[in-house]
Amino acid sequence: MTECPECGATINLPPGTEVGEIITCPDCGVELEVVSLNPPSLELAPQVEEDWGE
Amino acid sequence: MVSASIVGASGYAGGELLRLLLGHPSFKVKQVTSETWAGKPVHFVHPNLRGRTELRFVKLEDLEPCDVLFLALPHGQAMYQIEHFASLAHYIVDLSADFRLKDPADYRRWYEVEHPAPHWLPLFTYGLPEIHREEIRSSRYVSGVGCNAACSILALYPLYRRKLVEMAIVDVKVGSSEGGSKPTQASHHPERAGVMRPYAPASHRHLAELVQELNFGEKPQIYFTVTSVDAVRGALATCHCFLKEPVSEKELWKIYREDYGAEPFIRLVSAKQGIHRYPDPKVLAGSNYCDIGFAVEEGTNRVVVMGAIDNLMKGSAGNAVQAANLMLGFPETAGLDFPGLHPV
Amino acid sequence: MVSASIVGASGYAGGELLRLLLGHPSFKVKQVTSETWAGKPVHFVHPNLRGRTELRFVKLEDLEPCDVLFLALPHGQAMYQIEHFASLAHYIVDLSADFRLKDPADYRRWYEVEHPAPHWLPLFTYGLPEIHREEIRSSRYVSGVGCNAACSILALYPLYRRKLVEMAIVDVKVGSSEGGSKPTQASHHPERAGVMRPYAPASHRHLAELVQELNFGEKPQIYFTVTSVDAVRGALATCHCFLKEPVSEKELWKIYREDYGAEPFIRLVSAKQGIHRYPDPKVLAGSNYCDIGFAVEEGTNRVVVMGAIDNLMKGSAGNAVQAANLMLGFPETAGLDFPGLHPV
Structure with a gap:
């Protein structure tokens, strides 16, 4: 169990997750990189800013 | 039964x-x-x-x-x-x-x-x-x-309960079903379709409920405006909150999770990607949800909190x-x- | 489970x-x-x-x-x-x-x-x-x-089963969700909003299903046209049926009750008053109903049968x-x- 650095949501790393994998925070949708498994910790992955063009 | x-x-x-x-x-x-x-x-x-x-x-x-x-x-x-x-x-x-x-x-x-x-x-x-x-x-x-009051109060309550807000301007967008089933000149389709029509720009009765429900020892300084838009159901309250002290987005998540994390009908919707990032009444029609989202403005004390409902349901x-x-x-x-x- | x-x-x-x-x-x-x-x-x-x-x-x-x-x-x-x-x-x-x-x-x-x-x-x-x-x-x-086929077949089936129809022209009005979730130039909101856009005026693939399902010994003579209108969900098939022999409205009720009276998802909607007289997909969004109604034209052999569905549900x-x-x-x-x- 760990926390999303952006919004603080608790995140359970599913079994079989590997370091370097990108997962998505279910609450704030930000992309996170798994930096360690024991203890589990996540960092903000580089973001691609979508342009809505509105 | x-x-x-x-x-x-x-x-x-x-x-x-x-x-x-x-x-x-x-x-x-x-x-x-x-x-x-x-x-x-x-x-x-x-x-x-x-x-x-x-x-x-x-x-x-x-x-x-x-x-x-x-x-x-x-x-x-x-x-x-x-x-x-x-x-x-x-x-x-x-x-x-x-x-x-x-x-x-x-x-x-x-x-x-x-x-x-x-x-x-x-x-x-x-x-x-x-x-x-x-x-x-x-x-x-x-x-x-009141439908406009419901989405506004729910959006603002966690900040007012903690006495964080200096002043707030609530700008609500609403669908036509708020006016009820009696036809009027203003609700006649050729007049009502496609409008962005300021409805009660400077005084709306639902303000009374906000002032009553968000008073935690001091009369809240809130301004309220309603604009009719092209929809049948739906109310979206965009709350421009000017806080006494700036807060981070992470703190906001903590505050709103603390108050609403266990609520069956409130969902926190503040996402960084996808087309459904912030609350939108369009997807709530017929449901009892109030979706709440927020955005912190860099370098100012403004936080925009958004509350969306179906005015005929949660409203x-x-x-x-x-x-x-x-x-x-x-x-x-x-x-x-x-x-x-x-x-x- | x-x-x-x-x-x-x-x-x-x-x-x-x-x-x-x-x-x-x-x-x-x-x-x-x-x-x-x-x-x-x-x-x-x-x-x-x-x-x-x-x-x-x-x-x-x-x-x-x-x-x-x-x-x-x-x-x-x-x-x-x-x-x-x-x-x-x-x-x-x-x-x-x-x-x-x-x-x-x-x-x-x-x-x-x-x-x-x-x-x-x-x-x-x-x-x-x-x-x-x-x-x-x-x-x-x-x-x-097929969504357009579903409402058309259900509307026409009782008449074709009884071999009453000489020829039929099916004119379907549809919402934008029929096109699926992939955006195109044609589905771009400024291009799609408010259209009455003939989509496949003279040949639509759903006709194949009608011909297959309404063949009771002779290949049905049916013409099919689709027009996109300003809605997200919904399909309304207006079936212009030219019968071999004229029938009265009362006989039509008898025919449609006989076939559909006990059906859980078909409702017969042909009313003489109120604003909801004939089937309208607008009120069916999210439901699995197919509403069917009909009108007999005096002095000709034309009967107009209407079938409405939510294309994402019954369709x-x-x-x-x-x-x-x-x-x-x-x-x-x-x-x-x-x-x-x-x-x-």
């Missing part, structure tokens, strides 16, 4: 209430009244209910005792008949504004009426479960919420059933599990 | 199917696939489902065996993978057109493709319960219906669940009791 009747069931809120009660595991609809449509089958007015019930509208004078009486009359009617209604049912849920405010002076100011039954005002509980759950549980008389009939579930001791989500449609 | 998985669950039909299965008393959703959205929570794509499930999309290659496999892929995909899908589940319900038609020649003509698995065509039952209920009950493989996902209920022996209306909203 608990017997429930609806007074004023031919309107949009009354019709939505009837849809919910017909699908509710613990309520049995006894009577539904409408002076105009008395004797006619309900699906003449509510086409979605065709084949669902044999019920016909009855006149108010034929109303019989029941366990729960839902009042869905236009504003300014229930207040003159409350003694009669109270004689017919142990529980009353009033969807109108007639018993929402505590101070009779507010009725003089916002509804230009001298309240005829002021002694009833303290007997009614303001029916927003997320804020008055325990009180509602033990109440016999509960008043519904009216759905909220009334949620409150009634609490009053009767049913599961709070009973009869309210429709998640909404997408696309719609 | 019966386990069900959805292949292609990020589209509109797949998303609607997921909404229905999540709310279904007897189905347990096991996996939902999407190549584009693999790993992401379903509510990223289906915002109405936020808070309803923790499910995330998986890749097709990770699909595991289950009891019922719903295929919601674009046309022209399932037909190349049917052996693999059949190895994973006892029952298959395919929402695409890949196994709807019996004659491979129809696929060459309407879908410009040489069907890669023609030997599977006779194994699939055309999944319209009102017409093939007993067959579906004993089928393992059922194909979904796709709702109908698929109705068929699956029959296949699995569940009550036919299980998970399909939402009556639709009004106003909406």
